[in-house]
Amino acid sequence: MALKAMIQDNTRCIGCRACMVACKAWNDLPGDTGSFFAGPGYQNPRDLDPHNYTVITFTYTDEGTKGRPDWVFGRLMCMHCLEPACASACPTTALRKTPDGPVVFDSWRCIGCRYCMQACPFVVPKFDYDRVVPAIHKCTFCADRIQAGRDPACAQVCPTGAITFGDREDMVQEARNRIATSPGTYVPHIYGLNEVGGTSVLHLSSVPFERLGYAANLPDKAPPTLTVKLLHFTPKIFTTVWVTMAVIAMVVRRRFRFWAHDEHSDEHSGDEHGSR
């Protein structure tokens, strides 16, 4: 299957939160007793958590819609990075990127080291610290629905067409078209096109993204490019250090057979004061 992606067009979002409800329904997530005003405006909850894989954010801004003060919306969810830092960080490969887009996880294999939470530039994976048997939780891009040839639950229910799902190439083109055809509506930035190496969720907005609380100033280079290259050298470093040390041991001892313990050099033997 071709690489899939989703457009989250925040200018079309009316904050109805049908996507949040559909997400809970499809993923069998329990309901919460929260506060109606947990975040700005009617935003509830404040952030993603183990029971909420997506959250619509509310932001009041002076230059909201067409220059008038207004509430603008944004959406928190897993961005499904093309080169996910979380998957590169996972020591048990419980997290992995599938070829069709979703970053999926096998919570059974998780050891709970929480490096994925730390590695994620969007602070997405969540851990239920209050449970005796905890696990990592995050949006799955409805990988099971995509496998069955259907749209993710959130995209299916959105009543205003703010969420569009399809092949990533088409989605990038579609996002460019929207910005080009109505330049007054959008800031000229597709969030997720290049951020941390590109993501499978592309956000559009009428106000600069940092105003919506989106992580700003993200590098275009995927973070794993910093580390994977280094870790790739592991066997070479091991061999180099090993051989260097062996050569030093040989030179210092002035003999080729360096591997036995030098009893004579051991100042402890024959001097057993401290022991009893």
Added chain:
Amino acid sequence: MAVDERPGWARALWLLLWGLVVAAVITTIVRFATGIATIANVNQAYPWGWWVGFDMLTRIALGGVGFTMAAAGEIFDIKGFRPIVRAALLVGLLWYLTYAAVLMVELGRPWMIWQVFFSWAPTSAMYEVALCAVAYTTVLLLEFSPLVLTKLGWTTPVRRINAVYMFIVITGVALSSLHQSSLGTLLLLLPTKVDPLWHSELLPVFFLLSAIMAGPAVMLVEHTLATHFLKLQPRMDVLRALGRGLTVLVAVYLALRLGDVLYRGVGNLALSFGFEARWFWLEIVVGLVAPLALLLTPDIDQRKGRLGMAGALVVIGVLLNRLNAAVVTMKVHSWESYRPAITEVLISVGALAGMVIAYVYLVRWLPIHTEPPLAEEASIPAVAPARALS
């Protein structure tokens, strides 16, 4: 036989150590019965906190004492370091074993830890740290076991280990170099969260260097304290050698650290004296400049206390460096913050107390500190010195 001849303070300290261990064990039971949230403040934005900052990053760095001293004493065959290789191996082994113990509390799903050995995750620094740390702990056990086995009178395995002893030592050095630097790689993956004063492409090099630097520093502290409490004559030649090694390492590390900050163009951040900058300077001044100044005083070679103090400052500096990078200055959300819970720290402190207790017992039992007793104590029965603390 059970006449307790220890001074009152030593008995109180001993009770306190056991009390801390018991408290940590109780906290651990609560953690497994009710979940991490009951005893720790780690949250959705700051998932690591004190446990990783101290128990993984700092504890492993200080545990590096085993590989640096084994390399200096056994591979490089430097005379000044040879008498303390056994003590260094013991300290290193105890740091690693207590790390493993705390890790089992800190991991969210420790019962799944075996999964690491059935995975292939070469892109994960955590995977490399996990595998190398396990392998290196095995190496430490092998390096240290001849002392125990000889004591038990099992000479055959000792002969087998001694026949390939250098292979074991060298493998330990290679494994340590890998996972000490991988701890830096661990933080390198977080360019958006680690403060620019700490996030550098050289992080793996810095972490390896500071772990090497921690070696002589920990041994200075260990040798000073051990000879003091066991009432033995300190080996001034050993302390001198450690001090000289530490001087060079601290100077090199300090120059590299400041050079890197300048080269990356974040010197203005350091001079801003904001929150992060103040922690940065605390780390630099307390952990590097102050010990370097101490070590460069002219009569340092005769000053046992001053050498020990320099070592302690470097140890504090390494602790500050790791905590600063991974906890103190890490910024994720403006509305969420993290402050360690007392019980979180208690787990670490309990493990440290357990380490000290194990150390005291093992030092009494095995020929690790073989320095002659202090002259003025010579009249006291031979059992007294090693029992000062226990």
